[in-house]
Each structure stands twice: as structure tokens, then as C-alpha cells.
Amino acid sequence: MAKRDWNRRVCAKRGHITYAPDEQAPRERLRAATATGEAWRCLRCGDFTLGAPHGTGPAANAPLVARGKALRELFVLRLLAVERGLRGVLGVLVAWAVWKFSNSQDALHQLFDQDLTVFRPVADHFHWDLEHASVIDTIRKTFDYKRSTLVYVAGGVLAYSLIEAVEGVGLWLGRRWAEYLAVIATAAFLPLEGYELHEHASAIKIATTVVNVLAVLWILLSKRLFGLRGGVAAFEAERHSASLLEVEQAAGLLPAHA
Template structure:
């Protein structure tokens, strides 16, 4: 997939008219239908006036190619974090509602559980050794203040996920650090849960979180990895079409100076080699 063309198809081309004449000439052309400017994202010429103008140093740094792919992956992770935050908030709301009717639910559980024991025995389900029943009894035996703390903890966890999602969606570097730190902090908890009870869902969730941490840390060169922030910024600017054209102009200028210098030297040597006209 050509990520640059995909982004231009969705959001339109990004054209810019630099004030520098030489650079401006490399990005502009005349056609029978009028002027056309080169898109800073996909590199194609598009008809019409430029969308921006000014010094080349003020031109927007447009994501291209691999940088666009990385942005799509980060935003997918952001959507995943927001989905988890919604589920956690739903759990917090459920615990809060249960807290308000804690005593009534506990009495109903104690009264109704014996009624399903005959059916459970026929199905071969031992309620006394059931993990589900044990968990429900533990929750129902919790004090109201404990449930309040659980609600606060779930709300705080959801807030962390929401902030992480915002930072990743906006492609902010603080969001990338925040995501790696928060996700890494919960990996030991997930490993502990798998050690208690192995389930495919827990294993998949652990692998997804580990992959997300490694991908963000390595691709964005966090914590000094692969050259750190300086290498990350250099990589972003190397992909800028405007800076590629500037580099091309610089190389062309050096080549012209070299050619002029070479011709000048050869001319001087030729003049010195020719004898004066009076000695022929």
C-alpha cells in the first residue's frame, strides 16, 4: 500500500510555495490547464494554487511513507485503549450501582443459591468448589468502603487509558512515552494473572501489549534506543520532499561551481601553454 497516496486521497494534496526562487521553480510547473504544484506528501503535481506559501523553513513537515504507516498503527492502538477505557468505566459504574444495593444483592444471593443446587448436582457442577461462586462470595463479602475504593481505582485506570489514547492519536512524543510506561507497568500483573489461570484471552492480551511496547519504543526511538530523539527527528526530516529538493539544489550548486572551477583552471593552463604571438 502507498500510504502517501492513501492519505492524499482522503485528505487532499499538500502543496506549498516557498519564497526561494530556485526551490520554488522545482515545485512548480506550467501546464495547458494552468499552474501545478508538487504535493509535499505524495510527490505528484496537482493543478491549482498552492495551499500554503512562505519561507522554506516554515513549510509544514508532512508525514510520508513509513511515517504515515507508523501513525496509522499508533492511532489503531489509541482506539484499542479507548475501547478498554469504556469497558473499565462500565465496570466501575456496575460496581458503583452494586455498592448502592450491596446488602440486598447479598441477601438475594444467599437465599437463591440453595435453589439451584439440585440442578447443579445433576449437571455435575460442585458449587462449593466453583471459582465463579467463590469470586461472587468474595465480592459480596466486601465492605462498602472497599467497593468505593475499587470504583476509584477503576476510574483512575480508565482515565490513564483515555489520556494514553489522546497522546497516541495526536502523535505526541509524550503520548508515546506515556503509553510505553503505563503498558509496561501492567505487564507483570498480566503475567501474574496467567500464572494463576491460563486462558487464551489473557495470553493474547499479554502478547498484544508486549508487541505494542516494543513497536512504539523501537519505531519512535524512545529512551535513547536506535539513536534517540535526534535520530527520530532526522528520520522525519529526511522523508520531507521539500528538504530532498533543497539537498538536490545544494548538490547541483556544488556541481556547477566545480565545473566552472575546472573549466577556469583548464583555460588558465591553456593560456600559459600558448606562446606569445611575437615568438611564433
């Protein structure tokens, strides 16, 4: 099975990124003359593409293009960003529902009792104790909550959802502050998830907790957060070493001053 070339796949979707360095040696290395005009080497996939370069300037100012490992990591981050975004949207809807419920608590309680009376003969026919069913007990307990408590709950859920949304946007854009936020926010809620698992374990809750733990560990180690594995200095050095100009320089294809 052929190895997937992420660089070319992204270029096929978004287009190539070319750059013309001012320095003669790297400029000649990245440029090619063809019968139909000049072509410039893409900084992401390394292929030559016809047309004028997208940018020009000193080689040191060449755009830092995600490629190789960095590109794969960005793909994983964007998967996490989508998951965080969906959780943020769902949380906002839940907060709105709780707030609406707090404003119509008495009316909903009366409506629930009326509907329960209608379904009671059916439940009796199937010998189901409707009055003491766990679902019914849980719903009735919510009617006993104070309106102020529900408003606080709605506010808390809304705040958490907004954090998730901001985190999702930051992860999608590949911002380092969002990686710190993702680790801190996820780790902060792990004790609560552990408590929920202890009280009511389910396959979905277990899978969600495992995914969150793995996500925290992956971001911590791969992004070298909080000084791990050399910290931000080692992370930036790794990013720069993945650029096309740096790769060619390390391989001796470009002079060291490029």
C-alpha cells in the same frame, strides 16, 4: 503484487497538501503551468494538483507532512490508540458497575440467594454441586468485601481508565508525550499481567501480554525514546529527512539552500 502506496492512499482520502516556497528555485520545482491553470506538487505523495497552494512562505517553514515510513508508523500508533480508547471506555463502565455494586451490595446479595434457590432443583437434577461451584464461590466472596474497599477499587479502575483514554488521544494525534506514557503505563502493569498468567493462564491473556510487550518494544525503538538510537535528535532528523523538500534536496533536485 504491487507495493501499497500509503502516501497516495492517504491523499485520496484526505486530499493533497501543497506549499509555495518564497525561494525561486524550490518554488519552480514544486510548481507546474498547465492549460487549465497552475498546479502544485503535493508534499505527501509528490503528485501535482491543480489550484492555489494551501500555504506559502520560506521553504524552511514548509509543513512537516507525515509520509512514507512516518505515515506507516502513524497508522500503527492509531491502531494502538483505538485499542487504548476501547480499554478506557470499558474500564469506565467497570468502575461504574463496581461503584453501583458497592451501594447495593446487601440488596444484590439477597437477590442472588433468592435466584440461587430457584436454580438449585435444576442443578440437583443434573448432579451439579451448585453450592461449591467456582463461579458461585467467586460471586459470594465479592459480597464479603467492605464497601470502602469496593469504592477504592472503583476509583483505581477509573483512574487507570482515564490514563488509557488520555494515552489513546495522544497516540491518535501522534504526540511524543503519549508515546512515553504508553511505554511507562504498559511496562508498569506487565508484572501484574505476569502474575495473572501465573495464576490463571489463558490464550487471550497470553496474546494480550505478548501484544503489550511487542508494542512497548516497537514504540521504544521506532520512536527512539529515552535516548535509544540517538534519542529525540535522531528522531527529529529522521522526520525532517522524510519531507518531500528534504528528499529532493538530498537527491540533488533542489539547491542545498532550499
